[in-house]
Amino acid sequence: MSVIKLEDIAYVRFAAPDLALMQGFLEDFGLTCFEEAGRLYGKGSDGRPFIYVTQPGEAKFLGVGLRADSIADLETLAAPEGLAPEPLTEPGGGMILRLTDPDGYTVEVVAGQQCEPPAPVPEPRFNSTAAKPRQRETIRLSHAPANVRRIGHAVLKVSDFRASERWWKERFGFITSDEIEAAKDVPLGAFLACDRGDLPADHRTIFLAQLPGALGLMHAAFEVADLDGLMLGHQFFKARKRKAAWGVGRHIMGSQIFDYWKDPFGNELEHWTDGDLFSEVVPPVWTVWRRS
Ligand SMILES: [Fe+2]
Numbered sequence: 001m002s003v004i005k006l007e008d009i010a011y012v013r014f015a016a017p018d019l020a021l022m023q024g025f026l027e028d029f030g031l032t033c034f035e036e037a038g039r040l041y042g043k044g045s046d047g048r049p050f051i052y053v054t055q056p057g058e059a060k061f062l063g064v065g066l067r068a069d070s071i072a073d074l075e076t077l078a079a080p081e082g083l084a085p086e087p088l089t090e091p092g093g094g095m096i097l098r099l100t101d102p103d104g105y106t107v108e109v110v111a112g113q114q115c116e117p118p119a120p121v122p123e124p125r126f127n128s129t130a131a132k133p134r135q136r137e138t139i140r141l142s143h144a145p146a147n148v149r150r151i152g153h154a155v156l157k158v159s160d161f162r163a164s165e166r167w168w169k170e171r172f173g174f175i176t177s178d179e180i181e182a183a184k185d186v187p188l189g190a191f192l193a194c195d196r197g198d199l200p201a202d203h204r205t206i207f208l209a210q211l212p213g214a215l216g217l218m219h220a221a222f223e224v225a226d227l228d229g230l231m232l233g234h235q236f237f238k239a240r241k242r243k244a245a246w247g248v249g250r251h252i253m254g255s256q257i258f259d260y261w262k263d264p265f266g267n268e269l270e271h272w273t274d275g276d277l278f279s280e281v282v283p284p285v286w287t288v289w290r291r292s
Contacts, residue, residue, distance in 0.1 A: 002171060009064065019035070029145060029269060045150075077097055147229050148224055150223050177192070225273070226274070
């Protein structure tokens with residue numbers, strides 16, 4: 001049994017030497033940006049107070065935020081660590097518990113944030129050979145950034161996958177959706193999903209990857225409404241001459257349609273849509289690594 005179960009990922013936190021430059025990128029990426037107390041925040045359309053934050057400083061990944069169900073869960077999580085939750089003095093308020101994982105990553109667990117009502121989402125309207133829900137109406141798209149709904153996952157490089165896996169699972173109850181081996185019986189990493197009981201959750205909320213090279217965030221991923229939204233974002237970024245990283249494509253593990261871009265400081269952010277949702281009744285799969 002883990003100490004608690006998580007609701008979802010909350011945000012990713014960075015530092016950057018030029019917040020205006022970063023804001024330009026983030027607005028092209030499809031986040032709604034605002035500044036508060038000298039920090040640059042990004043929101044999606046899900047009503048959460050922020051899903052992205054950058055503070056002034058040397059360009060760096062600073063940590064990942066996770067959402068607990070309640071402040072009581074934060075206290076449960078804090079007790080065995082000899083810590084106590086503190087007020088979260090950022091947009092939305094609430095409480096925060098800061099932990100450090102085996103590789104020194106800051107893991108911020110939050111609860112009790114004030115949210116706004118989520119914005120309405122577009123109705124599905126893709127016709128296929130199997131079903132044609134859109135009849136007697138057209139699709140007309142405007143040149144605009146992708147409309148980011150929410151943050152979905154973060155991928156962290158780790159130095160010892162098994163040690164990290166133990167740390168993250170013991171505290172947060174993550175379930176392995178897919179484990180990847182570099183070769184037979186040589187673990188490379190795993191896609192970890194939140195355990196929401198009967199309620200299906202994203203195929204991955206965190207991916208821990210034991211890969212060569214420096215530790216750090218490999219990318220953070222944000223869900224957009226649908227394929228139209230993702231392709232609009234792709235065209236918008238291309239027109240703005242932003243730096244593409246990978247995509248558009250469809251992943252094998254998690255099945256989502258992806259599109260990866262680099263921000264001005266080299267961090268990689270992903271747009272995705274149409275991902276798998278699993279619950280604990282779906283057994284994990286072990287796969288030898290292949291790209292996609
Ligand atoms: Fe991803």
